[in-house]
Amino acid sequence: xxxVKLKIAELRKEKGIGQxxxxxxxxxxxxxxxxxxxxxxxxxxTLLPVIAEYFNISVDELLxxxxxxxxxxxxxxxxxxDTSNGRENNLYKNRKYFWxxxxxxxxxxxxxxxxxxxxxxxxxxxxxxxxxxxLGILPNGSTYTGVDNEYFTDKAKLNFENSNFDTTFIxxxxxxxxxxxxxxxxxIQAGLRHMNKPLEVLQKMTNSVKTGGIIICIDVNREFENxxxxxxxxxxxxxxxxxxxxxxxxxxLEQEGRDYAIGMRLPFYMHQLGLHDIDIRMNDxxxxxxxxxxxxxxxxxxxxxxxxxxKSFAGINNENTIEYFMNREVDRVQAEAYIKMQxxxxxxxxxxxKNKSFLFVQGxxxxxxxx
Numbered sequence: 001x002x003x004v005k006l007k008i009a010e011l012r013k014e015k016g017i018g019q020x021x022x023x024x025x026x027x028x029x030x031x032x033x034x035x036x037x038x039x040x041x042x043x044x045x046t047l048l049p050v051i052a053e054y055f056n057i058s059v060d061e062l063l064x065x066x067x068x069x070x071x072x073x074x075x076x077x078x079x080x081x082d083t084s085n086g087r088e089n090n091l092y093k094n095r096k097y098f099w100x101x102x103x104x105x106x107x108x109x110x111x112x113x114x115x116x117x118x119x120x121x122x123x124x125x126x127x128x129x130x131x132x133x134x135l136g137i138l139p140n141g142s143t144y145t146g147v148d149n150e151y152f153t154d155k156a157k158l159n160f161e162n163s164n165f166d167t168t169f170i171x172x173x174x175x176x177x178x179x180x181x182x183x184x185x186x187x188i189q190a191g192l193r194h195m196n197k198p199l200e201v202l203q204k205m206t207n208s209v210k211t212g213g214i215i216i217c218i219d220v221n222r223e224f225e226n227x228x229x230x231x232x233x234x235x236x237x238x239x240x241x242x243x244x245x246x247x248x249x250x251x252x253l254e255q256e257g258r259d260y261a262i263g264m265r266l267p268f269y270m271h272q273l274g275l276h277d278i279d280i281r282m283n284d285x286x287x288x289x290x291x292x293x294x295x296x297x298x299x300x301x302x303x304x305x306x307x308x309x310x311k312s313f314a315g316i317n318n319e320n321t322i323e324y325f326m327n328r329e330v331d332r333v334q335a336e337a338y339i340k341m342q343x344x345x346x347x348x349x350x351x352x353x354k355n356k357s358f359l360f361v362q363g364x365x366x367x368x369x370x371x
Contacts, residue, residue, distance in 0.1 A: 003336065005064035005319070009037040011055045025054060065333070067326040073255045074327050078194040079174075081124060085151040088127050093302040095129045098189070098218075098364065103284045105137050111281065112214055112368065117141030118184035121208055123174055123201065124148055124191035128156030128167070134187075135165045145183070147172055174201055182210040189218040190364070192266070196257040202269050209371050215275060216368045218283070222249060222260040224363030232357040234348060243338040251328040263365035275369030283364035290357040300356070304349050313343035 012022055012033075019037075023030040026047060035041040043051060052062045060066040077083060084091065108114050117139045122131055125146030135144050143166040146156050153169035160167050170177070175197065186205040192198040205215050227240050249260035259265065270278045289299050304310040318339050325335035349356065 003064075003332065004042070005322075005332070006036055006039070006042070007057075007062055007064050007068065008033070008051065010068075011057070011062075012037075015055065022054075026050065064326075066331050067329050071327060073251070074324075075256050076252070076258070078258060079196045081149050081152065081174075084126075085149070088152065088155050090306050091126050092129060094306045095126070095190070097287055097299075097302070098130075098285060098362070099133060099283065100285050101133070101137070104133060107281065107366070108134075108137055111279075112185075112216075114138060114185075117143075119143045119145070119181075120185045120187060121145040121147065121179075121183040123177070123186065123188040123205060124194075125156055125169075126152050128159050128169075130187070130189050131156070131167065132159065132163070132165070135163075135167075141166075143167070145170060147174065147177055149173070174204065177204055179208050181208075183208055183213060184210060185214045185216065187216040187218070190220070192217060192219050192262045193222075193260075194258065198257070198259060198262055198266075199269050199272075202266070203273060206273055206275065206371055211371055213371050214368055215270065215371065216366065217266050218364055218366050219263040219266065220362065220364055221263040224263075224361070228361035228363055230359045231345065231348060234344070239341070239345075242341040243334065247330050248325065248328045263363075263367070266365070266367035267369075270367060270369040275371060278367070278369035280368070281366040283362070283366060285362070285364070287360040287362075288357075289359070291355055300349070303358075303360075304346075307345075308342070309346040309349045311346070313339055313346055 008022075012019070018030075019033040020030040023033045026033075028047075032041070032043075036043055048059050048062060052059045055062065057068060057070075058066065061068050120131070120134060120138070120142065122128075122144070125131060125148045128144075128146050131144040131146055135142060145168045146153060147170045148156070150171045153171050156167075156169055170179075174191075174195070186208045188201065188205065192201060195201050202215070202217070205217075209215060222245065226245060229239055230236050231239065245260070252258040253260065267278050267280050287299075287303075289296065289303070293299075301310070321339060322332060322335040325338065326332060
């Protein structure tokens, strides 16, 4: 049974009336209204439809069980990378599990057929982790340019300061980025999933390369990603079905343009922009973790931190999460089911039981084409 969270205070403030005014309408004292709003007491059940009718909502909306139908959408603004400042440690932990080096090398030499030094530009480069991997594999003499906000380019410079690689970093918002230099390769990794205007970013990438240059986009289809976690000792069907993200994804796509299926759509966007030799691969990295493997403890710590399973799922943060989901038309019952699932996973990983094994298929899709 879902938790009740009365919306009287929000509705009253939205309507621009005080507690006494509402109390007069309902024939109760303003102290009663105050106690309802602070959760000390609940209105008499016979008053619920009266209050709901006054605010022109349903009783379920009044009780906080369903989203308010007139509620203003609150954007995430995830394409503003400043919102990720301070989270670089988890970004690093996540990205270091993206690739098998032999497959990245295979793509560079056998698929993209890079035979001589190239100039690479990475959009939304974070701390330059992919750039370091690429320069360790590309022909000697290759250069790397990373584009991001000042916070992340400063982190990237520190990441490269003891290397001999030829690097440049540019502080810029991706949408406003312009360059006169033309590069051989433009690449973005796990960035377009956060962008509200992915086609604009793809156009910027296309503009930045030479004729014949390669545009490479590495990103996910959230459907794959969400079904990609198997935990030995937990019900896999429960992990796949306990929460349905489709309402969230649809709302964010409609309201902001943030596309949960960007990994699937990219080849079509590339065709729309006139690229040729378009193809798509799937990253072969599958993370399998068991207690008898090398670096088991470190991997466990990383994965728990990345997903927040190293923390307690309790208190105010839960209500913030519920409000986020309800703002995207998810019922409270469903939002609480998500928290319960995440709490169950966290309890599993935090337990003293040593024999923990899991498998994670992120399903990164690699779309590429030539200008």
